[in-house]
Amino acid sequence: MTSAPRDREIAVVAFAQTDHRRTSEELSEVEMLMPVLHEVLDRTGLKTADIDFTCSGSSDYLAGRAFSFTLALDGVGAWPPISESHVEMDGAWALYEAWTKLLTGDADTALVYAYGKSSPGSVRDVLTRQLDPYYMAPLWPDSVALAALQAQALIDAGDTDEPVLAAVASRNREAATANAHAQLRGPVPQGDYLVQPLRTGDCPPIGDGAAAVILAAGDRARDLCARPARIRGIDHRIEAHGLGVRDLTDSPSTRLAAERAGVFERPVDTAELHAPFTAQEIVLRKALRLGDGVVVNPSGGALAANPIMAAGLIRIGEAAARIHHGRSDRALAHATSGPCLQQNLVAVLEGELR
């Protein structure tokens, strides 16, 4: 059972994010993160001491700084000791952990944050270190190369072509003109092939950024937010790590997570998809059966800003913010991790009907 029990409703009550930029070299990770933590707390009027559980997502490999996640805790104010946890994954999975913690009744409020500082390293190479260490990592297949294999499989299957991919890129970045935090806003040339069939325009910008959300249970959510984004369901699923075992044109893990999260029970009006590469949006739209009536990535999605480890949490935050502001009643948020959409998390958020 992965839908929230009726007797303990958990909601996203606040969301904040940095402006995402190619580099934040003048700031350490905690210096980059701290303003976002303050902003998200300010939105609810909560202080660190009011937060029952804190959970974060980040990876030390991005900036090459060992134990950076413990240094980041300086920005939270972890003394006297707080109840805290960390995942070496996108912050969307930290949110999942916080959600389960709130479900147990041990906590009523949770702070979830994530940050990624890709600028100090070469993220295409860094991400090879997450691959199967026996058969894949020794070949150093970079993240764009693996996404390109998936894109070609989709083209071969007749699911897409280069003009369609270019349209995905341009629609996302057009939407990002309304998102002051995005790194790429407005038209970007499709450019040359980076790894054919993917052009630079098909790939996400590389950049630094952070995001945070606050979760609250039951009446507490109503006290902290005029229109809480209630988590109606959330689930995550993973596929085999061998790329050659998978059908790269489909995402059964996304579909299953969506099913378990209750996506297909009623239509959603909005979907925030974590598709760093254009072709992945094609796969996700199919797996999630998103019709033409659904507003997809009003934020511009990961093609407009892709701070690694935070971009998935940002999808949940953006979907929740649409509900907070009355622009959505039922929204889907998706996060991904690993090569070619290997692991997928899907959440359904709802606002009370007005």
Place this chain on the structure above:
Amino acid sequence: MSAVLKAPLVVEFPFTRSLGPVQSAFLTGLRERVILGVKTRDGRTLVPPVEYDPVTAEEIRDLVHVGLTGTVTTWAWNHRPRRGQPLDTPFAWVLVRLDGADTALLHALDAPGPDAVHTGMRVRVRWAGERTGAITDIACFEPYDGEVSTVTVHAGEIDDPVTGIVAAARLDYTYSPGRAQTAYIHALSGRRTVGERCPSCRKVYVPPRGACPTCGVATSEQVEVGPRGTVTTFCIVNIKAKNLDIEVPYVYAHIALDGADLALHGRIGGIPYDEVRMGLRVEPVWTEGSPYPDHYRPTGEPDADYDTYKELL
């Protein structure tokens, strides 16, 4: 604010990994120029082979030979090969389903250009000249329009199976220390130690990290501390560290600089190691050209009273 400090940072590590029986057989096979797959209970042949069925999770051990030839199932043209990749001239990344296999293997295809590559094309293995029992024993694949290649060696009978691999990993970074530590490092170059005060609890952090870990707020007020300080606690180092030209035994200590609310650490010199004690008053000793104190030595002042540093232990 002065310019951002930057320095190259290389993170390099040889990961030594042991192999399960299926991985061992596969990689040993590559060394001997044969390719093995593993059969699942429902009759599929997985290449590269894994220890557990990716669908049912059951242990699978039934090894079978597959062809050295196969078919490309998808590909991507790599215009600019990166460090560590199989070929240093432009090549195609490919997933190849070897003849007799039901799944595909990731590798490189040596081809003259993207126009020479398509899904469904036939390829065969090109072996590396020197093979050690690793996925890189396959140098790459190459276009091939001949017969299905057969295997002549029986991997199960090979002596000296590979039981592990050493995977070298190297990542290059450009390290920037951030605002607070940049200011700290700049001050050190003038032989001054500058911490930052928390606006909330008033504690002075040295070295500053930009945030008060107790209050979770930014520190920004710069406060010069020291140069003198007090040994709050210490240890005696008896083992010589690699690349460190210091005679053992020596003392490494936590030192609370005057005005700081956090102890930093440094070596104590100018006093026999067995005479160092808590409360000892010390001062930094700078050497020409070094960006930080070489060590700390006694000032000759009376020892500090325990109550003055007990909160800093």
